[in-house]
Amino acid sequence: MLTRRYAVLGLSLSLSACGKGEPDAPKPPERGSLGWAIAGDWRLDRRRDRYRHPLQTLLFWGLNGDMTVLEVLPGIGWYTSILAPFLAANGGKLIAASFDPQAPSQAQREVLAAWEARFRRDVARYGEIERTIVARGRALAPAGSVDLAIVANTVNTMMVEGVAERVFADIYAALKPGGALGVEQHRAASSRLQSPNADTGYVTEAYVRLLAQEVGFEFVAASDVNANPRDTRSHPFGVWTLPPTLRTSPLGQPPDPDFDTSPFEVIGESDRMTLKFRKPLP
Numbered sequence: 327m328l329t330r331r332y333a334v335l336g337l338s339l340s341l342s343a344c345g346k347g348e349p350d351a352p353k354p355p356e357r358g359s360l361g362w363a364i365a366g367d368w369r370l371d372r373r374r375d376r377y378r379h380p381l382q383t384l385l386f387w388g389l390n391g392d393m394t395v396l397e398v399l400p401g402i403g404w405y406t407s408i409l410a411p412f413l414a415a416n417g418g419k420l421i422a423a424s425f426d427p428q429a430p431s432q433a434q435r436e437v438l439a440a441w442e443a444r445f446r447r448d449v450a451r452y453g454e455i456e457r458t459i460v461a462r463g464r465a466l467a468p469a470g471s472v473d474l475a476i477v478a479n480t481v482n483t484m485m486v487e488g489v490a491e492r493v494f495a496d497i498y499a500a501l502k503p504g505g506a507l508g509v510e511q512h513r514a515a516s517s518r519l520q521s522p523n524a525d526t527g528y529v530t531e532a533y534v535r536l537l538a539q540e541v542g543f544e545f546v547a548a549s550d551v552n553a554n555p556r557d558t559r560s561h562p563f564g565v566w567t568l569p570p571t572l573r574t575s576p577l578g579q580p581p582d583p584d585f586d587t588s589p590f591e592v593i594g595e596s597d598r599m600t601l602k603f604r605k606p607l608p
Contacts, residue, residue, distance in 0.1 A: 358415035360381065360391070363408045363409075370402065370407045370444075371570065377554065377594055379552055382549075383552065386508070386551065387508030387602055388474060391413060392416055392417050393413070393419075393474050394471055395419070396423060396466060396467050396500055398466065398475060398497060399424060399483055402444070406445055410453055411453070413453065414451075414453025420453065421455070421466070422441070422458070423459065423466040424457065424458075424460065425437065425459070426461050460489070460493060466497060470500075475505070476507075477497070477509045480511075481511045481537070482527045482528070485524040491537065491540070494537050495541040505605050506603065506604050508600075508601070509600070510600050511529050511534055511599050511601075512565045513596070513599040514531075515530075515559055516530060518559075520532075526561075527596075528559055528565055531548070539603075542605065542606070543603035544604045544605075546604050549600040550600070552598035553597055554594055554595065555597070556594060559597065563575070563576060567587075568596055574587065
């Protein structure tokens, strides 16, 4: 019996050296593995995996179970639902830097409340997640304490708030020398001029690289694992016209029941850049 084991993923596949050589049925992911965390029934909207490829993306960024990971603006916790159980099972630590609970924006407070309701009340599953605030004068994490920082589809949010440069600098300060920054972001066409407030939700890859490099990061690599060539980026309500939002009217207006979302469902989720940066060693 020849056996190939994918220990990092927690998956096993056995191939017989005789007979037809057909593979045995795959074994379930081992508890505590990244494959186990991704396969868990506690996940938020696993249907999105076909577009967001969490396994490939997290491995590209270099995630390990014993790391201290900083998730910046986690939203309602799509990635938190993978990171938290994985790190908790392997002696790692998750720090979630999110909105201020006293923020004037009702939408931000509601997002934070939804995250809190899911992740702060189930310590047995998600572990003790440390929460910090993305705000001027507030450290995202103790200086030089973080192995990996993750920014997933929130560079545009930072740009709307006018804080992108500051937040990238705060991430740099939180990382250990040699620590990595992983970025996933709705990708604008390279020929497009970047609007300062990223009003469509799309950001040029060149702008994200500049943000990172201006605060001291070294560019490591780019992956097209989350690319979507069907995305024309020309949608009436920006990136939110696409799944999973499928917006049918401008922000702040009632949904339009006559708006046909089917062409946008065919496109799928947005074309995304997936980038990795590193804080240089001394």
